[in-house]
Amino acid sequence: MFQNRKLEILTLIGLAVFVVLFIIVSGQSGHEFSGSDDVGSAKIAEITGRSVEDFKPLIPQYVPPSGEIESTLFALQATFGGVVVGLVIGYWYGQRKRPGNP
Amino acid sequence: MHIMEGFLPWQWCLVWWIIALPFVIMGIVELRKLIRKDREFLPLLGVSGAFIFILSALKLPSVTGSCSHPTGTGLSVMCFRVSITALIGGIVLLFQALLLAHGGLSTMGANMVSMAIGGPLVGYWVYKLLKDTSVNIYVTVFLVAAVADIVTYIITSFELAVAYPAAAGGVVTSFVTFFAIFAITQVPLSIIEGLVLALVFKYIIQLKPDLIEKLGVFSKQQIDGALGATVQVPAGTV
Numbered sequence: 001m002f003q004n005r006k007l008e009i010l011t012l013i014g015l016a017v018f019v020v021l022f023i024i025v026s027g028q029s030g031h032e033f034s035g036s037d038d039v040g041s042a043k044i045a046e047i048t049g050r051s052v053e054d055f056k057p058l059i060p061q062y063v064p065p066s067g068e069i070e071s072t073l074f075a076l077q078a079t080f081g082g083v084v085v086g087l088v089i090g091y092w093y094g095q096r097k098r099p100g101n102p
Numbered sequence: 103m104h105i106m107e108g109f110l111p112w113q114w115c116l117v118w119w120i121i122a123l124p125f126v127i128m129g130i131v132e133l134r135k136l137i138r139k140d141r142e143f144l145p146l147l148g149v150s151g152a153f154i155f156i157l158s159a160l161k162l163p164s165v166t167g168s169c170s171h172p173t174g175t176g177l178s179v180m181c182f183r184v185s186i187t188a189l190i191g192g193i194v195l196l197f198q199a200l201l202l203a204h205g206g207l208s209t210m211g212a213n214m215v216s217m218a219i220g221g222p223l224v225g226y227w228v229y230k231l232l233k234d235t236s237v238n239i240y241v242t243v244f245l246v247a248a249v250a251d252i253v254t255y256i257i258t259s260f261e262l263a264v265a266y267p268a269a270a271g272g273v274v275t276s277f278v279t280f281f282a283i284f285a286i287t288q289v290p291l292s293i294i295e296g297l298v299l300a301l302v303f304k305y306i307i308q309l310k311p312d313l314i315e316k317l318g319v320f321s322k323q324q325i326d327g328a329l330g331a332t333v334q335v336p337a338g339t340v
Contacts, residue, residue: 007240007297007300007301007304008301010297011297011298011300011301014293014294014297015294015297018162018290018294021165021290022163025163025165025167026163028167030167031167031168032167032168033163033167033168033169034168034169035161035168035169035170036103036164036168036169036170036283036284036287036288037103037104037105037106037170037204039168039283040105040258040262040280040283040284041106041109043262043279043280043283044109044262044266047266047268047269047276047279048266055106055108055109056108057107057108057206057208058107058108058112058115058206058208059107059206059207059208061107061199061200061203061206061207062200062201062203063203064201064202064203070202070203073201073202074159074161074202075159077155077156077158077159077194077197077198077202078155078156078159078160080152080155081151081152081153081154081155081156081159082152082156083152084148084149084151084152084155085149085152085153085156087148088145088146088148088149088152089149089305089309091145092145092309092310093309096309
């Protein structure tokens with residue numbers, strides 16, 4: 001029965017390795033798991049010899065006032081995507097099951 | 103991979119915007135053409151776009167001890183080519199620039215060139231290269247998605263390197279520095295992204311092989327070959 005589930009198994013193994021690596025890495029000290037965007041920005045500051053706060057937005061922008069609000073907005077973004085994927089896959093699945101439809 | 107608002111000099115913002123705009127405009131033209139031609143592709147377009155939305159919202163931890171997000175552009179570029187992907191990717195980046203302060207309007211040109219154009223373009227070359235060979239189509243999808251992901255971050259490193267050459271060693275040294283931050287972090291993430299998109303692609307061709315065939319993504323023989331290996335359940339028996 002595993003013959004036709006090769007890709008699923010492979011993906012699960014990949015995800016498992018990924019999680020185990022994360023657990024190992026996060027067990028070591030000195031890893032903050034900050035965003036690579038922020039690490040990149042800090043590196044720019046280092047190269048130019050200016051402080052990160054020195055880089056003022058060229059175009060004023062809205063900044064989520066807290067991490068909570070930011071995570072809500074990110075969750076909304078993912079939810080929107082998830083709804084669309086579920087809707088379409090479900091619609092296709094329903095089409096296939098309709099009698100008289102090959 | 104977002105370059106934060108204010109972190110690119112305005113001259114470079116302008117350069118990347120000028121490079122990005124034609125692709126987005128082409129994307130609008132292509133999308134209108136596609137919609138006028140056949141509306142049955144719209145659900146697939148929705149799924150392709152939705153994956154860019156989902157995957158670019160997921161900040162995943164990597165072995166380097168920092169977090170980064172996959173791009174999800176592989177599916178879209180295979181099914182709908184580069185310009186439409188540029189448009190969809192641009193919409194995602196606009197959302198993140200306006201509401202999340204991830205990237206910004208001035209740096210959006212640069213971010214589009216890396217995530218919505220450059221990465222997908224190289225992914226598309228990989229697809230073109232493997233499309234008519236005997237390579238398993240899931241392997242092709244895996245490679246397209248993974249390459250589009252990793253190249254996005256290589257281009258970001260390049261964009262930052264040309265804007266901020268190191269005092270000693272110039273652009274090359276700078277590139278190596280940013281490459282270490284962005285691209286190395288991205289390697290495990292792009293592998294995961296490739297696996298997940300290959301799996302999603304399997305479900306798409308199980309449900310709608312005709313769409314993929316009509317778009318000319320893969321030939322009927324290739325799709326049947328891949329499905330044959332996975333045993334199709336006849337409709338109505340489930």
